[in-house]
Amino acid sequence: xxxxxxxxxxxxxxxxxxxxxxxxxxxxxxxxxxxxxxxxxxxxxxxxxxxxxxxxxxxxxxxxxxxxxxxxxxxxxxxxxxxxxxxxxxxxxxxxxxxxxxxxxxxxxxxxxxxxxxxxxxxxxxxxxxxxxxxxxxxxxxxxxxxxxxxxxxxxxxxxxxxxxxxxxxxxxxxxxxxxxxxxxxxxxxxxxxxxxxxxxxxxxxxxxxxxxxxxxxxxxxxxxxxx
Numbered sequence: 001x002x003x004x005x006x007x008x009x010x011x012x013x014x015x016x017x018x019x020x021x022x023x024x025x026x027x028x029x030x031x032x033x034x035x036x037x038x039x040x041x042x043x044x045x046x047x048x049x050x051x052x053x054x055x056x057x058x059x060x061x062x063x064x065x066x067x068x069x070x071x072x073x074x075x076x077x078x079x080x081x082x083x084x085x086x087x088x089x090x091x092x093x094x095x096x097x098x099x100x101x102x103x104x105x106x107x108x109x110x111x112x113x114x115x116x117x118x119x120x121x122x123x124x125x126x127x128x129x130x131x132x133x134x135x136x137x138x139x140x141x142x143x144x145x146x147x148x149x150x151x152x153x154x155x156x157x158x159x160x161x162x163x164x165x166x167x168x169x170x171x172x173x174x175x176x177x178x179x180x181x182x183x184x185x186x187x188x189x190x191x192x193x194x195x196x197x198x199x200x201x202x203x204x205x206x207x208x209x210x211x212x213x214x215x216x217x218x219x220x221x222x223x224x225x226x227x228x
Contacts, residue, residue, distance in 0.1 A: 018106070021114045049173045050181075052219040057182040059211030060165045061189055062204040064158045069196045071154055107191060112183035119146045119163065120170045120179050128171065139167035162186060168216065172223040 119142055127138035143163035147156040166179050196204070 018110055018114065021118065024118065046173075046175070046178075048222060049175065049219065050178055052215045052222070053169045053173060053178050053182055054185070055211045055215030056165055056169060056219070057186060057215075059208045059213075059215060060162055061186060062208030062211070063161065065194055065196055066201045066204045066208070067158055067161075068154065069201050071157070107187050108184060112180055112187055115146070116166070116176055116180045116183050120166060121176045124167055124170060135171050139164060139171060143167055165212075169219070172219045 123145065124138060124142040127141055128135055131138040131141075143160055146163035147160035150156045150159045166182065169182065170176070170179050
């Protein structure tokens with residue numbers, strides 16, 4: 001009975017947080033006036049932008065695996081990660097099928113959509129208008145806020161880098177749809193067990209940096225002349 005009550009409480013909390021995030025998005029978007037004349041942008045081929053963006057996010061995911069593996073070797077971070085895994089596993093165990101459905105929807109669908117609308121579609125967009133001469137400053141600010149709201153040290157570290165990558169992608173593509181799609185890919189692969197050891201971690205680092213370099217360089221070459 002105790003576990004069932006805890007399951008219901010967590011479920012209600014998750015739903016309320018989503019509702020609050022939706023209302024926050026609507027409130028902020030209604031208060032912010034965007035000056036579209038400040039940032040003139042005409043994106044190139046959507047397909048090419050998508051391909052280069054996927055290269056960037058896959059590179060980030062590999063680097064993230066390395067970061068998590070390295071931090072897991074430190075006892076403090078290992079215990080922190082174990083506690084979070086225990087919480088999720090307990091939730092799934094006592095929630096059974098509905099627990100899996102809620103976790104899937106929250107992590108794979110709802111989370112990416114709401115977070116991208118709020119942090120890239122609203123926050124970053126407004127910061128880019130404010131710091132239109134220093135876009136990377138806007139990207140860094142929005143990335144820090146995104147990292148802080150995760151309230152988990154390990155997630156905050158990887159979220160900071162992930163938000164920076166997504167910020168770059170949004171700046172050069174101006175496509176919130178691409179950002180949502182990439183966020184979904186990232187979150188889906190986050191719940192898939194990816195094998196990691198010292199040798200594989202080095203391979204992840206090399207391949208990750210290569211993919212980021214290829215994606216970033218091509219994204220800039222195709223779109224930079226269209227960003228004023």
